[in-house]
Amino acid sequence: MKQNKVVISGGGLVGSLAACYFAKRGWIVEVYEKRPDPRDPDNVGKRNHRSINLAISTRGLSSINRLSPDVEKKVMDIVLPMYGRMIHGLDGSTSAQAYSILGKAINSVDRGILNEILLDQCETFEGTKVFFQHSLEHCDMDAKTATFKNIVTGEDVFTSADLIIGADGAHSPTRKFLQYYTKVNIEQKYIDHGYMELEMKAKDGNFAMDKEHLHIWPRKTFMLIALPNLDKSFTCTLFMPWSKFESIKTEEDLNEFFEEYFPDSIPLFGQESINEFFTNPKGALFYVKCTPHHYKSNAVIVGDAAHCTVPFYAQGMNCGFEDIETLDTLLCEQAAPLIDSKDPVACQNIKTSSLTPEQIEAALIKYTGCRPRDSASMIDLAMYNYIEMRHSVNTFSYKARLWLEGKLHLIMPKVVIPLYTMVSFSKISYTDATIQWKKQTKALQNVVSVFTKLTLATVAVLLVKYSGPRLGLRLPSFAEVAKIFRK
Amino acid sequence: MKQNKVVISGGGLVGSLAACYFAKRGWIVEVYEKRPDPRDPDNVGKRNHRSINLAISTRGLSSINRLSPDVEKKVMDIVLPMYGRMIHGLDGSTSAQAYSILGKAINSVDRGILNEILLDQCETFEGTKVFFQHSLEHCDMDAKTATFKNIVTGEDVFTSADLIIGADGAHSPTRKFLQYYTKVNIEQKYIDHGYMELEMKAKDGNFAMDKEHLHIWPRKTFMLIALPNLDKSFTCTLFMPWSKFESIKTEEDLNEFFEEYFPDSIPLFGQESINEFFTNPKGALFYVKCTPHHYKSNAVIVGDAAHCTVPFYAQGMNCGFEDIETLDTLLCEQAAPLIDSKDPVACQNIKTSSLTPEQIEAALIKYTGCRPRDSASMIDLAMYNYIEMRHSVNTFSYKARLWLEGKLHLIMPKVVIPLYTMVSFSKISYTDATIQWKKQTKALQNVVSVFTKLTLATVAVLLVKYSGPRLGLRLPSFAEVAKIFRK
Numbered sequence: 001m002k003q004n005k006v007v008i009s010g011g012g013l014v015g016s017l018a019a020c021y022f023a024k025r026g027w028i029v030e031v032y033e034k035r036p037d038p039r040d041p042d043n044v045g046k047r048n049h050r051s052i053n054l055a056i057s058t059r060g061l062s063s064i065n066r067l068s069p070d071v072e073k074k075v076m077d078i079v080l081p082m083y084g085r086m087i088h089g090l091d092g093s094t095s096a097q098a099y100s101i102l103g104k105a106i107n108s109v110d111r112g113i114l115n116e117i118l119l120d121q122c123e124t125f126e127g128t129k130v131f132f133q134h135s136l137e138h139c140d141m142d143a144k145t146a147t148f149k150n151i152v153t154g155e156d157v158f159t160s161a162d163l164i165i166g167a168d169g170a171h172s173p174t175r176k177f178l179q180y181y182t183k184v185n186i187e188q189k190y191i192d193h194g195y196m197e198l199e200m201k202a203k204d205g206n207f208a209m210d211k212e213h214l215h216i217w218p219r220k221t222f223m224l225i226a227l228p229n230l231d232k233s234f235t236c237t238l239f240m241p242w243s244k245f246e247s248i249k250t251e252e253d254l255n256e257f258f259e260e261y262f263p264d265s266i267p268l269f270g271q272e273s274i275n276e277f278f279t280n281p282k283g284a285l286f287y288v289k290c291t292p293h294h295y296k297s298n299a300v301i302v303g304d305a306a307h308c309t310v311p312f313y314a315q316g317m318n319c320g321f322e323d324i325e326t327l328d329t330l331l332c333e334q335a336a337p338l339i340d341s342k343d344p345v346a347c348q349n350i351k352t353s354s355l356t357p358e359q360i361e362a363a364l365i366k367y368t369g370c371r372p373r374d375s376a377s378m379i380d381l382a383m384y385n386y387i388e389m390r391h392s393v394n395t396f397s398y399k400a401r402l403w404l405e406g407k408l409h410l411i412m413p414k415v416v417i418p419l420y421t422m423v424s425f426s427k428i429s430y431t432d433a434t435i436q437w438k439k440q441t442k443a444l445q446n447v448v449s450v451f452t453k454l455t456l457a458t459v460a461v462l463l464v465k466y467s468g469p470r471l472g473l474r475l476p477s478f479a480e481v482a483k484i485f486r487k
Numbered sequence: 488m489k490q491n492k493v494v495i496s497g498g499g500l501v502g503s504l505a506a507c508y509f510a511k512r513g514w515i516v517e518v519y520e521k522r523p524d525p526r527d528p529d530n531v532g533k534r535n536h537r538s539i540n541l542a543i544s545t546r547g548l549s550s551i552n553r554l555s556p557d558v559e560k561k562v563m564d565i566v567l568p569m570y571g572r573m574i575h576g577l578d579g580s581t582s583a584q585a586y587s588i589l590g591k592a593i594n595s596v597d598r599g600i601l602n603e604i605l606l607d608q609c610e611t612f613e614g615t616k617v618f619f620q621h622s623l624e625h626c627d628m629d630a631k632t633a634t635f636k637n638i639v640t641g642e643d644v645f646t647s648a649d650l651i652i653g654a655d656g657a658h659s660p661t662r663k664f665l666q667y668y669t670k671v672n673i674e675q676k677y678i679d680h681g682y683m684e685l686e687m688k689a690k691d692g693n694f695a696m697d698k699e700h701l702h703i704w705p706r707k708t709f710m711l712i713a714l715p716n717l718d719k720s721f722t723c724t725l726f727m728p729w730s731k732f733e734s735i736k737t738e739e740d741l742n743e744f745f746e747e748y749f750p751d752s753i754p755l756f757g758q759e760s761i762n763e764f765f766t767n768p769k770g771a772l773f774y775v776k777c778t779p780h781h782y783k784s785n786a787v788i789v790g791d792a793a794h795c796t797v798p799f800y801a802q803g804m805n806c807g808f809e810d811i812e813t814l815d816t817l818l819c820e821q822a823a824p825l826i827d828s829k830d831p832v833a834c835q836n837i838k839t840s841s842l843t844p845e846q847i848e849a850a851l852i853k854y855t856g857c858r859p860r861d862s863a864s865m866i867d868l869a870m871y872n873y874i875e876m877r878h879s880v881n882t883f884s885y886k887a888r889l890w891l892e893g894k895l896h897l898i899m900p901k902v903v904i905p906l907y908t909m910v911s912f913s914k915i916s917y918t919d920a921t922i923q924w925k926k927q928t929k930a931l932q933n934v935v936s937v938f939t940k941l942t943l944a945t946v947a948v949l950l951v952k953y954s955g956p957r958l959g960l961r962l963p964s965f966a967e968v969a970k971i972f973r974k
Contacts, residue, residue: 176663183677183771190670284670476971484963484971 003028004353004360007146007161009136009174010034013111014303014320015167016118016130020067021328023125026353030159031122032134032148034168039116052197053227053235055082055214055314056114057106057424063321066328066344067121074117079107080228086213087393092264096213097393101406101418104425106214106314108227131157136168139177141299163360164299167320170288172305181295190286191310191383193222195239198276200269202232208268209234216389217262223390224262236269238277239390245282251275285310287379291372297361302327307375312389313382313423319375319430326371330363331355370429377430381423401444416440490515491840491847494633494648496623496661497521500598501790501807502654503605503617507554508815510612513840517646518609519621519635521655526603539684540714540722542569542701542801543601544593544911550808553815553831554608561604567715568592573700574880579751583700584880588893588905591912593701593801595714618644623655626664628786650847651786654807657775659792668782677773678797678870680709682726685763687756689719695755696721703876704749710877711749723756725764726877732769738762772797774866778859784848789814794862799876800869800910806862806917813858817850818842857916864917868910888931903927 006022008015011033023029036043056079065072083105084098099106122128134148134157145160166174178184200208207228209215215226215234222240229235248254254277258266266274288308294300303320331352333341340346355363392398408416417426417440422433461475468474493509495502498520510516523530543566552559570592571585586593609615621635621644632647653661665671687695694715696702702713702721709727716722735741741764745753753761775795781787790807818839820828827833842850879885895903904913904927909920948962955961 183773184675185677186673186675188671188673190672286670472973480971484967485960 002354004162004355005030005160006163006165007159008032008165008167009139009146009148010166010168010172010303010305011115011119011130011132012167012169012303013115013118013317014324015165016115016122017063017067017321018165018167018302018324018327019122019128019130020071020118020125021324022352023122023128024067025328025331026351027127028353029122029125029128030161031128031130032136032146032157033130033132034135034151035132037119037130037132038112039119052112053108053110053229054114054317055106055227056109057314057318059315059325059427060318060321061107062427063325066325066347071117071121075109075114076107078113078117078230079109080211080230081105081107082214082227083212084214085389085393086210086215088215088217088262088264090219090261090263094264097399097402100421100425101409104421105212106424108214108229110229113230136166136173136177139164139174139299141177141181141295144298162357163297166299166301166305167303168305170286170304170308172301174299175288175290175301175305178295178299178301181299182292184290184292186288186290188286188288190284191386192243193239193241193285193386194245194282195237195285195311196245196277196280196282198236198238198269198280199273200226200234200236200265201273203268205232207232207234216393217265218390218394219261220391220394224265225389236265239285239386248277251278254278287383289372289376289379291376292368293371294364294368297357297359297364300327300364300367306371307379309375309379309382310386311382312386313378315378315382315423315430318424319378322427323371323375327363327367328352330366331360334359334363374430377434378423381419381430381434404444405440488841491649491842492517492647493650493652494646495519495652495654496626496633496635497653497655497659497790497792498602498606498617498619499654499656499790500602500605500804501811502652503602503609504550504554504808505652505654505789505811505814506609506615506617507558507605507612508811509839510609510615511554512815512818513838514614515840516609516612516615517648518615518617519623519633519644520617520619521622521638522619524606524617524619525599526606539599540595540597540716541601541804542593542714543596544801544805546802546812546914547805547808548594549914550812553812553834558604558608562596562601563594565600565604565717566594566596567698567717568594569701569714570699571701572876572880573697573702575702575704575749575751577706577748577750581751584886584889587908587912588896591908592699593911595701595716597717600717623653623660623664626651626661626786628664628668628782631785649844650784653786653788653792654790655792657773657791657795659788661786662775662777662788662792665782665786665788668786669779671777671779673775673777675773675775677771678873679728679730680726680772680873681729681732681769682724682772682798683732683764683767683769685723685725685756685767686760687713687721687723687752688760690755692719694719694721703880704752705877705881706748707878707881711752712876723752726772726873735764738765741765774870776859776863776866778863779855780858781851781855784844784846784851787814787851787854793858794866796862796866796869797873798869799872800865802865802869802910802917805911806865809914810858810862814850814854815839817853818847821846821850861917864921865910868906868917868921891931892927 003026005028008018008031011031015031019029019031061072064075083103084096087095087097119130123130133151135151136146137149137156138147141164144162144164145158146164148157150157166172168174211228217224222244224236224238226234226236248257254274258274286308287310290306293306302323304316306323307319309316329341332347332350334355335352336350339350405416405418409418417436419433419437422428422436464473464475490513492515495505495516495518498518502518506516506518548559551562570590571583574582574584606617610617620638622638623633624636624643625634628651631649631651632645633651635644637644653659655661689695698715704711709731711723711725713721713723735744741761745761773795774797777793780793789810791803793810794806796803816828819834819837821842822839823837826837892903892905896905904923906920906924909915909923951960951962
């Protein structure tokens with residue numbers, strides 16, 4: 001029987017998860033990753049310019065669970081659950097906002113450690129090879145061949161496959177090649193804000209703040225956030241307009257800035273960590289939406305390569321993992337049409353490694369039928385959530401709605417679902433979540449509007465009834481109103 | 488005195504016009520063009536997959552005039568003016584719609600011949616070199632260097648410049664390199680329609696149809712258009728949904744299609760030309776908007792490289808030429824701040840070849856300050872105009888508005904200007920034209936709406952007054968209405 005081979009460009013989080021999935025389904029797997037092996041002792045702790053911790057939630061975990069409940073357990077052993085937001089006021093006061101009325105949590109996880117778990121896992125499969133320090137040079141999507149450059153030796157490595165997967169990140173070379181082979185609609189947008197990470201070290205051997213919350217200092221046009229790490233430090237990220245970054249030039253500017261906006265954080269950081277502002281790299285924030293995500297049966301892009309997002313809903317990785325689960329589901333559907341392809345247990349032993357190109361293409365067409373739209377919805381939600389995190393969380397109307405939606409969710413758990421719950425604690429597609437959220441918003445607005453109108457009408461009637469005589473006004477009787485239209 | 492050097496990637500229409508301008512302003516100019524020299528007798532008549540004729544209008548001509556009134560004259564000698572649209576009905580009837588109430592025309596021009604005029608012109612300047620069959624391989628926008636590959640010999644040619652201009656078309660390699668150096672927002676969108684050109688040969692040594700119009704067969708979801716050529720043929724272009732193209736499989740399908748939709752064109756084409764449907768290439772239709780268009784003082788993109796459009800307003804080249812005029816105006820402003828930089832005569836002898844990088848950057852910042860927005864507006868207008876051309880021109884409301892706007896334009900030439908006039912016969916920025924057009928639309932709608940309401944109210948009052956008694960209704964008197972609100 002034919003055994004298909006997949007070549008994956010990129011061995012980051014999504015690439016290594018894809019490798020595990022395809023290996024499990026019986027494929028020969030080759031992964032080519034630009035960076036050095038993170039497990040190599042020489043490289044441990046080498047910081048790249050990416051965020052070092054992420055929040056994994058239901059979608060991400062579901063995808064790992066479908067791969068293997070054991071791996072999910074390994075991951076859950078290294079996460080720190082965050083049950084809500086801890087809002088830090090200007091006066092140093094804090095107030096907690098739960099993510100879920102049912103006590104659910106999102107999980108702070110170290111990008112590097114998670115990547116290592118997945119790399120270890122994919123290498124347990126025979127027939128899977130991971131090549132580090134190899135970057136995609138050329139990809140012929142008709143011939144299904146690719147050339148990678150060994151960055152160390154300068155050598156070119158030529159390979160061919162039945163399917164090429166681009167999991168090579170926000171500036172994906174695979175996405176660029178895809179455009180030579182098919183018409184790709186693209187929207188790429190940089191926002192006027194950047195980010196910088198600052199470290200808040202452990203204090204006397206313990207966390208400097210409550211470790212069960214994601215900390216936010218919302219300051220309307222900018223914000224500071226903090227996620228806990230296993231070593232009891234917090235990774236803090238400052239999100240601000242570029243102009244604000246540029247306005248802080250001296251240590252004096254910086255201290256003034258912290259004193260004005262994040263006074264309670266100063267003793268927690270310590271001056272040394274705050275001063276890293278002048279040496280730490282700043283990152284750009286942008287998103288990329290595109291469609292289609294595939295070319296024939298030959299190539300498909302996943303993760304950031306297919307949908308790079310701003311980070312404000314912590315869904316970048318979760319959506320990327322969901323890509324892989326979706327792709328696997330669609331391939332299983334082709335291999336075993338009689339089995340419920342969404343059921344991880346029922347699919348446990350399905351092999352997809354002898355699917356024909358026609359079957360693979362059928363799966364990829366369905367993939368492009370849903371993922372571009374869903375990931376675009378996710379990006380829109382993330383853009384919206386920046387405003388929520390840095391501003392709305394501080395407003396009365398937001399808190400009132402949060403409270404009301406929470407209560408309604410308890411009474412009618414299927415009719416009213418808070419947006420955060422749909423995005424982070426469910427597998428409802430991002431598109432459906434957005435539609436449902438807009439409907440709920442409209443319904444809530446309508447209720448408020450009807451109440452407002454009834455109240456106003458009552459006030460008006462009462463006003464005329466009781467103050468009318470003094471003002472020379474009276475309410476016409478029903479008979480009078482009716483009469484004037486009759487002869 | 489320092490003499491700046493410009494390297495231009497692309498020697499098509501916009502690239503060769505840019506070469507002329509920079510040479511005129513005293514720069515050393517190198518142009519690298521991927522295709523072979525169109526003036527080489529071996530290449531004449533070799534058809535590439537681009538449209539062979541275009542419509543040049545006020546913006547394009549203005550830019551050539553600023554370069555040299557003599558060149559403008561040369562161009563005007565090879566154009567065929569089109570004074571309006573000739574609408575072909577399903578029954579073979581035709582009706583003309585003038586482009587301008589003042590008798591203005593757009594001009595059908597052969598892409599190849601226009602390109603040759605501009606190439607000849609730029610080569611009249613000493614210090615200007617054009618290299619054909621060289622394509623951009625690499626561009627270091629910090630070092631201001633570029634490597635072009637000689638397609639014939641395979642050799643790499645390395646060059647450096649004070650300014651690098653990307654005029655290398657819709658799939659611009661320069662635009663791709665620009666993204667490594669600066670944050671570029673991009674929107675690229677393919678529409679679900681494609682196009683195909685068909686030739687309508689001269690009939691008995693003369694034009695087969697009226698040569699002073701752009702012919703349109705508007706068929707709601709698709710259309711056929713025809714532009715006259717110097718050799719008395721017409722180049723016809725079929726714009727249709729891809730699905731429609733695919734539905735025509737046999738000669739029988741094709742003949743049925745033509746008989747149903749373009750019956751009057753069949754004798755004009757002849758069966759042989761119609762059958763080219765099965766061999767002629769089909770083209771995709773897409774647009775690209777992006778911003779910024781420059782990097783420091785080092786590089787700038789122009790023409791299709793900066794703003795690729797769908798062709799429905801015939802503004803792609805005109806906008807590209809306007810780019811070059813704008814760029815020249817901004818550079819002249821830096822070189823001679825006391826001269827009116829928009830006045831071609833006053834600027835005749837200005838040299839910009841010894842501008843400093845700071846001055847060039849100042850000009851490019853202003854360039855990015857206007858051109859991305861203006862060209863995006865142009866693209867939006869072109870997308871809109873597809874609907875107008877293939878459908879609206881057939882509707883009563885469109886014709887009524889066209890008539891009304893025309894009349895109002897005669898009475899108040901500065902207050903009401905038809906959109907087509909602003910776009911094709913003025914140099915009002917595309918953005919301002921769009922704003923003005925929306926305002927006009929709203930004002931016209933308001934007038935219509937007030938008239939409609941007044942008419943309806945009058946009808947209602949008359950109805951109650953005259954038919955009321957029979958129906959048991961009467962109008963309340965003013966005194967009665969007033970009384971019920973008084974005690």
